[in-house]
Amino acid sequence: MTNGLRTARNSRGWSQERLVREIERYARQHGAVVASTASLRVYVSEWENGKRPITERYAKVLRALLGVTDGELLGRDRESSVTADGYDELVNRIDAARAVSLTMVETFADQTELLRTMDRQMGSAGLVDEMTAHLARLEDALTFAALPETRRPVALALAGAATLAAWQALDSGAAERAWRDYELGKRAAREAEEPMYLAHATAEQAYVLCDAGRPAAAVRLVREAQRLGGTSMSPRLRSWLYAAEAEICARASLPDDCRRALDNAIRLLPPGQEARDPDMLSIFLNQDHLSRWRGNALALIGDDDAVSDLYSSLDAMDPTFIRASAGVHCDLAHAHLARQEYDQARDHLQHARLLANQTGSVRQRRRISQLTSGL
Structure with missing residues (x-):
């Protein structure tokens, strides 16, 4: 509990006093009831020192302000929402997953698209609760989907959502969560047999290595993403991958490799002002x-x-x-x-x-x- 809150606060460069002010500002904007300034100062200190538990009322505020999950805030790993006890409960879940229709998968995709739009316009910090719940629903649906015709479309939806969640986590300073969500996205892409999604998640994961001070490893990973995508990738995604390689090569102090990758990105980019890849909606280029x-x-x-x-x-x-x-x-x-x-x-x-x-x-x-x- 101690390290989670303090780490999230420090990653934003906030003092405890700044956190108190932000809690009060959030409360005014959202009509929430919080303690007095003097009491909040005591609460923040005691939360970070493990002397006072963070109640759900304040956890909700802190998650939105700091862009962290409950597990990161309270020092717990992400808990599975699956608590199947005995065969009856298991069969019920499998039957429910079998009933997931293409319409439901489209609903999952629409929810991901809404979260992507909100992230682009508002940032990721305030979306952590919605994104965590969205991933949990998709993971649950995939876990208990027994047949391939159900699993593949759910896995594809999960691959897109997990990669978005990972990028949001990286933007929020939660590097380990970002890495884990990219791994989830890659597993889901393999399950869905979709090399484009696998290549995209792998390339974005290279940015985690870059931000962690390992640009040489990031160069190798982004090039592995190109290999994983193979010949089935759309021209726009291939251009995007080369542009990502160029940036990562620049950060690795490889100017000649950077320029070569930029030339390839320019060569492969489809003409016109259309930015969105119809084969992969997360790509704008x-x-x-x-x-x-x-x-x-x-x-x-x-x-x-x-x-x-x-x-x-x-x-x-x-x-x-x-x-x-x-x-x-x-x-x-x-x-x-x-x-x-x-x-x-x-x-x-x-x-x-x-x-x-x-x-x-x-x-x-x-x-x-x-x-x-x-x-």
């Missing part, structure tokens, strides 16, 4: 998005072309992609720092900080802090 990605990678390797690419991307940015906008401002700050243009770098870091605070992105805040130290 068109020329504007790729220009932003190219600018990011070039900024990381100190290439002067990064600035023009990034400003073009910022002008074309969909305003609902708030976290992506914060990323572009971070990239521009990085590029201006490399050119010793400190005033411009400060301006972009200020914009990035505002957007990161809006979405509650721990990952973006960490990057902003690193760039600020270079001023």
Whole structure:
């Protein structure tokens, strides 16, 4: 219990006093009843020292503020929702899973799509309860689905949801949860016999290694993702994978590999302004998005072309992609720092900080802090 709350608070750079203020702000916005300021100060200290249990009323607030699950907040592993006792209960669950229809699978997919849209516009921190419950329902449905015709569509829905949950966890600073959810997504993709989903989950998992300071291993993993996808991948996903490789190679200080991967991404990207891959709805990539990605990678390797690419991307940015906008401002700050243009770098870091605070992105805040130290 102690480490969970303190770790989540520290990952955001919040003091205990800041956490108290955020609890009070959340209560005002949502009409929740909380204790006085003086009492909250005592509660936070006692929660972190294990002297007071966190009640569900406050756990709900803390989960939304910090973007953590109950297991992370309270120091417990994720508990299975499956408690089948005896054959009667087991048979009931299997019968219920058999009744999962294509309509229900579509409902699962719609729920994932809603969570993806909310994440893009609001950030992931406030979605942790909904995402955890969504994954639990999908895992439960798959666990007790006995026949292939039921298992495959449920597994495919789980693969997409788990990969989204993993990216949200990474954005919230919950690296271990992100890794576990990517592993869940990969297992589900194998169950569904869908190499595109397996390749996507594996490539995104490489970012966990990058953020953990293992870029060389991340390069190997993103290239393994390309191998796993094989020849069945759509052109847009193949372009996306090469763009991911380019960024990770840049972070691994491999400029020539970065440029080669960028050339491949540009070559494979389908023409036109359509961004969404109809074969894989989690992939958004068109020329504007790729220009932003190219600018990011070039900024990381100190290439002067990064600035023009990034400003073009910022002008074309969909305003609902708030976290992506914060990323572009971070990239521009990085590029201006490399050119010793400190005033411009400060301006972009200020914009990035505002957007990161809006979405509650721990990952973006960490990057902003690193760039600020270079001023």
